[in-house]
Amino acid sequence: MVMLDVVADKLHFEPMTVRLGAVVSGVDLRETLDQDVINQLSDALVKYKVLFFRGQDITREQHLAFGRRFGELEIHPLTQHKEGFKTQDIAPEIMVVESTAKTPITADEWHSDVTWRKEPSLGSILRCIVSPKVGGDTLWADMEAAYDGLDQQTKEEIEGLTAMHDWKPFRQAMYAQPGTETLVKELKAKYPPSEHPIVRTHPVSGRKSIYVNNPFTTNIKGKSREESMELLTKLYRTASTPDYQVRFRWEPHSIAFWDNRSTQHYAVGDFFPEHRLLERVTVSGDRPF
Incomplete structure (x- = not known):
């Protein structure tokens, strides 16, 4: 069967809101996408977030192929060691996020992914x-709008400051599993705390955003605790x-x-003990500035 390019x-x-979130139509992700479509989606990602x-x-193969068009x-070096998360042996780039009555999991804290890495993710595609x-x-918050909403005094206070980011929540989960001490030690050496600006500049739009989050940001460099x-x-x-948020209701085959x-x-963790199964691929990013 010959797949036609999508124009x-x-x-x-x-x-979906005046600030962020948009529903995309007119594209079938099973098909081969024309580069112009990828360019439009990339531009829209920056615009709508x-x-x-x-x-x-x-x-899964089409999911991987779509993700690779963006980089x-x-x-993910850690979640395969955490209960409820696993990667597929045949495709380690796929992270399976599954919650059941026996292993209820969710990420019910506001966060940006893997900010503890030197080069955090560009973005993720979750189906x-x-x-x-x-x-x-799942809810998303526009951290550019959050920065714009700060008073001028706070903007001046945080300009030029940096903060340290660490993967402590994952370590705590790993320590709860017997026999992981050696692995944790190796991962700590491989992924030491990272330092990022509190005010991040988007590499495409040039807009500023707040770049700290409760799970992974530990302290501001140069300030007392x-x-x-x-x-x-x-x-x-x-x-x-x-005012800075958009909320999405999941259904099968939504992305x-x-x-x-x-x-x-x-x-949001308001569905236990019901079953929820999602799979994610993540596009590599660059160092924040």
Whole structure:
């Protein structure tokens, strides 16, 4: 069967809020996509920050192929050691996120992915295979809008500051599993804490955003713990502002593609003990500046 290229003039983006999120139509991700389509999707990702697709019954191979059109795919070095997360032996770039009655998991804290890496992810493409009957939504927050909403005094205070990021939550989960001490020691040596600017500049748009998050940011360099926590807590809270958010209801064959450089996300844990199964591929990113 010969697959025809999808042409760019069929694409349509329906905004979900005035700040972020758009539903994409006019594209079939099972097909070979014309480079112009990829370019339009890349531009839309920067503009809308999260792109949503419905009715995309794709295979793992098609999921991988779509992700690779936006860059090299990364292999998450830690989640395969955490209960509820696993990678496929045949495709380690695929991270399976599964919650069941016996192993309920979710990421119910506002965060940006792997900020503890020197070069955090550009973005992730998450597709739903099994959705709960009710609940289990994911929210995204526009951290560029969050920065714009800061008072001028705070903007001046954080300009030029850097913060340290660490993967402590994953270590805690790994320590709970017997026999992981040696592995944790090796991973600590391989992935030491990373230092990133508190105000990140988007490499494409040039817009500024708040680039700290509660799970992974540990302290502000050059400030006492008390000073760090006071300022960081203030910045963490900005993601919780409803005006900066978009909420997505999962259903089978739906997909979300988010820009990890300008957003944070929160997976709501209101569906236990129902089954939820998603698979994710992640596009490698660059060093924040």
